[in-house]
Amino acid sequence: MVILEAEHLAKRFGPVTAVHDLSLTVAEGEVVALLGLNGAGKSTTLHMLLGLITPDAGSIRMFGMDLARHRTEVLSKVNFAASYVDLPGALLVTEVLDAFARLYGLRRPKARVAELIELFELEPLARRPMMALSSGQRTRVQLAKALLNAPRLLVLDEPTANLDPDAGDRIRGLLGDLARTNGSAMLITSHNMREVERMCDRIHFMSGGRIVAAGSAAELAGAYGAADLEEVFLKVARG
Ligand SMILES: Nc1ncnc2c1ncn2[C@@H]1O[C@H](COP(=O)(O)OP(=O)(O)OP(=O)(O)O)[C@@H](O)[C@H]1O
Numbered sequence: 001m002v003i004l005e006a007e008h009l010a011k012r013f014g015p016v017t018a019v020h021d022l023s024l025t026v027a028e029g030e031v032v033a034l035l036g037l038n039g040a041g042k043s044t045t046l047h048m049l050l051g052l053i054t055p056d057a058g059s060i061r062m063f064g065m066d067l068a069r070h071r072t073e074v075l076s077k078v079n080f081a082a083s084y085v086d087l088p089g090a091l092l093v094t095e096v097l098d099a100f101a102r103l104y105g106l107r108r109p110k111a112r113v114a115e116l117i118e119l120f121e122l123e124p125l126a127r128r129p130m131m132a133l134s135s136g137q138r139t140r141v142q143l144a145k146a147l148l149n150a151p152r153l154l155v156l157d158e159p160t161a162n163l164d165p166d167a168g169d170r171i172r173g174l175l176g177d178l179a180r181t182n183g184s185a186m187l188i189t190s191h192n193m194r195e196v197e198r199m200c201d202r203i204h205f206m207s208g209g210r211i212v213a214a215g216s217a218a219e220l221a222g223a224y225g226a227a228d229l230e231e232v233f234l235k236v237a238r239g
Contacts, residue, residue, distance in 0.1 A: 001028045003153050003185045004049065009058035011044050011209075018044040020209040022058070026153065031179050031186040033196045036206035037237050042189040043082075045206070046155055049187070050080055062153065076104070081146035082157035083139055089131035093122060093141055096130060097148065104149040116144040119174065135162040143171065147178070154178075156188040160195060168192075172199055193229040203229070205236045212236060 004026040011019040019041045026032045034042045047053045049060060051071055060067040062074045087096050097116065101109035117126055120140045125133060130141065139162045146154060159175065160168040176199050179186050190196050196203060197217045205213040205220075213220060213236055217229045226232045 002026070003028055003030075003063060004187070005061045006045075006049060007059050009045065009048055009055045009060070011041075011048060011053065011056055017209050019048070019055075022206075022209070022211055024204055024211065024214075026185045026187055028152075028185055029179060029183045030202065031176070031188065031200045033200040033203045034187065034189045034206060035191075035193075035196065035203060035233060040206040041209040042206055043157055044209075046080075046157055046187070046189065050078065050155060051075055076149065077152045078155065079146040079149055079151035079153075080155045080157075081139075081142040081159060083135065083142070083162050084157070085142065087130050087138070087141060087145065090129055092127055092129055093117075093133070094126045096141060097145060100145050101148050106148065112148055116147055119147075120144045120171075136164060136167055139163055140167070140171070143175075150182070150184070152184050154184060154186045156186060158189055158191065160190070160192065168195070175199065193233055197229050205233070207236065 002025055007023045009019055009022045022045060034045060036042055048055045051067055063077060065074050067074050091099065094113065097113040098109060101113050106112050117123055120143060122140060122144060125137055130138065133141065143159065160171055163171060172195055175186065178184060188200070200217070202216060203214065203220060204211045215223065220232045221228060224232045224235045226235060
């Protein structure tokens with residue numbers, strides 16, 4: 001089943017064409033990556049899909065509904081995490097998660113928060129204010145927050161950018177398990193090619209706001225005569 005279908009999206013910021021004629025789909029259970037150089041248009045694409053900014057052209061359908069017309073219903077099944085989004089610094093970790101659980105209207109907010117605190121190994125940090133956490137610890141809280149409503153589509157902008165190799169490895173395993181067992185889909189951006197090879201079923205390379213190559217890691221490596229995705233990235237980026 002197709003969860004997300006974006007067609008011919010475009011977005012300009014003044015003279016800058018951030019995204020041009022971009023179409024992509026994400027199916028149930030799939031983990032899909034958007035890759036590209038800094039400034040390629042990845043975050044702008046994600047922000048359009050999340051309804052944070054309005055496309056200049058194109059359409060976005062999720063769960064069979066048009067995002068613009070069924071915004072509340074669509075977005076109740078979606079969540080997002082990015083290291084550049086700050087959660088309230090003065091609140092304790094549990095307070096942040098409780099507040100979002102209530103905001104999302106969860107039926108058993110306490111139980112869900114407890115579940116995610118355990119999943120992301122946040123017990124030792126639960127009574128600390130957000131501002132007293134390291135950036136990697138904050139990332140784990142962001143991910144826990146993003147899973148509160150058990151989203152059918154999880155959008156992650158560089159999910160493991162601030163995590164040490166051990167934490168990154170564990171979180172990648174955990175996110176991969178979630179997609180496989182719950183059938184929920186993920187759309188992620190990352191500059192970590194090994195992470196993308198491990199986690200993603202399909203990859204879209206963006207350059208100058210357009211998708212210039214797409215396929216599985218193996219298909220792309222074959223098409224570009226490359227040993228791995230890192231080499232594909234360099235070949236695509238350098239034209
Ligand atoms: N609010 C904005 N106002 C003006 N220009 C913007 C705005 N947001 C993004 N841009 C421009 O649009 C282009 C695409 O930016 P975007 O943030 O989508 O890239 P990205 O692929 O996510 O990059 P990175 O890997 O650095 O996060 C860039 O040229 C950027 O400068």
